[in-house]
Amino acid sequence: MxxxxxxxxxxxxxxxxxxxxxxxxxxxxxxxxxxxxxxxxxxxxxxxxxxxxxxxxxxxxxxxxxxxxxxxxxxxxxxxxxxxxxxxxxxxxxxxxxxxxxxxxxxxxxxxxxxxxxxxxxxGLADSPAAKTGIKVISIDDIRWGRRDIKTVQLLYPSMGKMMAKKAGADDAWMVEDGFVTEGTSNNAYIVKDGVIITRNLGTDILHGITRAAVLRFAREAQMKVEERPFTIDEVKAADEAFFTSASAFVMPVVAMDGETIGDGVPGPVSLRLREIYLEESRAVAV
CATH class of the missing domain: 3.30.470.10 (Aminotransferase class 4, branched-chain amino acid transferase, N-terminal domain)
Known part of the structure; x- marks a missing residue:
């Protein structure tokens, strides 16, 4: 049709x-x-x-x-x-x-x-198989322009990043600038260490994600500890779990970075719980 x-x-x-x-x-x-x-x-x-x-x-x-x-x-x-x-x-x-x-x-x-x-x-958007198994990401240099907080249609490099990930046998790429992760090709990035959710603070270097704002609000309401600061690739690899958020993937667990397993190599309890809360709360107020 x-x-x-x-x-x-x-x-x-x-x-x-x-x-x-x-x-x-x-x-x-x-x-x-x-x-x-x-x-x-x-x-x-x-x-x-x-x-x-x-x-x-x-x-x-x-x-x-x-x-x-x-x-x-x-x-x-x-x-x-x-x-x-x-x-x-x-x-x-x-x-x-x-x-x-x-x-x-x-x-x-x-x-x-x-x-x-x-x-x-x-x-099947809400019941994504990838959310049950987790996805794999690679790291790439972030060479985009400086106003990533504006959601422009300048998506050539993110598209290239996704293709780099595909060629490497991964699902997506997280971009790195000055040694720190900025964001994914089309999502905001997070790690979890010792029960603390860590994600880069807002600025002109990342998109101010709508799903990000909702997920962090729900996390705090659920008495989860949140820390907004830059983190490194080494921190990703040493994390207990990792995930990303976006409007189309909601909360997506990440189980490997650059070929190295994150945590136990399966979706962690924090990301799975946040996905569950996000979908439940968002459905309740959808218009």
Whole structure:
């Protein structure tokens, strides 16, 4: 069945969706995006994603699309039209196509942004087999630009990182800068040592994950100790367990780094409990 997608106010069959070849996302990676998970036909952490989208747009001086205040209704309609029970809604806002190719962009108030949304069906998203066995990661140098707190569509290096992991027989890569782990290719990274959950503190060098914020809140509510600070690859390898969080993977245990087993080599009790809490609490307040 052909998906229905949303492009600048219109709901269209995916094979009829078009944007200009002069759109700045195509020419300059000049745009931002969000991915919202769907469980039981409802949106997970939608308000957090909307707030982060607004922040990203402000940081890049991209005008909010006219339909910004209607985004929850657009998400819900696409979920309904495409029959999504478990899956994702991808949203992208770009600076638009103000004219011919130019490095300088015009006054944001004179340029209409491009707004695109589409769904991806992911049956079994909440019951991922990988969450039961854990995944393997490798370490790679973090050579991205310095404003990783803005969720831009500049995803070439993360994509290359995932391919490096695949070629190495692993599932993902954690990036390292100045000797410390920043984050995964599309997720926030954590280790657990002596019962303490350790994850890098917020700044411009990592994405301010929506799932990260929820998981840390749930951890503290469950009386788990959390420490927000940078950690090294050696600390990962010596950890009792490790995991990552993202909107599409929720809480995912990590059982090996660079070919070395982490902890007992199986998902640990902290990551499994946090995944259970996150899914339970998020389902309860999904919209």
């Amino acid at each position: 052909t998906r229905t997608v949303y492009v600048n106010g219109d709901y269209l069959p995916e094979d009829e969706a078009k944007i200009s070849i002069f759109d700045r996302a195509f020419l300059m990676a000049d745009g931002v995006y969000e991915v919202t998970s769907v469980l039981g036909g409802k949106l997970i952490d939608f308000d957090g994603h909307l707030k982060r989208l607004e922040r990203s747009l402000n940081e890049l001086e991209i005008k909010k699309p006219a339909a910004f205040d209607d985004l929850i209704e657009i998400h819900r309609k696409l979920v309904e039209l495409n029959g999504i029970d478990e899956g994702l809604v991808y949203l992208q806002v770009t600076r638009g196509a103000p004219g011919d190719r130019d490095f300088a962009f015009p006054d944001p108030e004179t340029t209409e942004p491009t707004l695109v949304l589409f769904t991806q069906a992911k049956p």
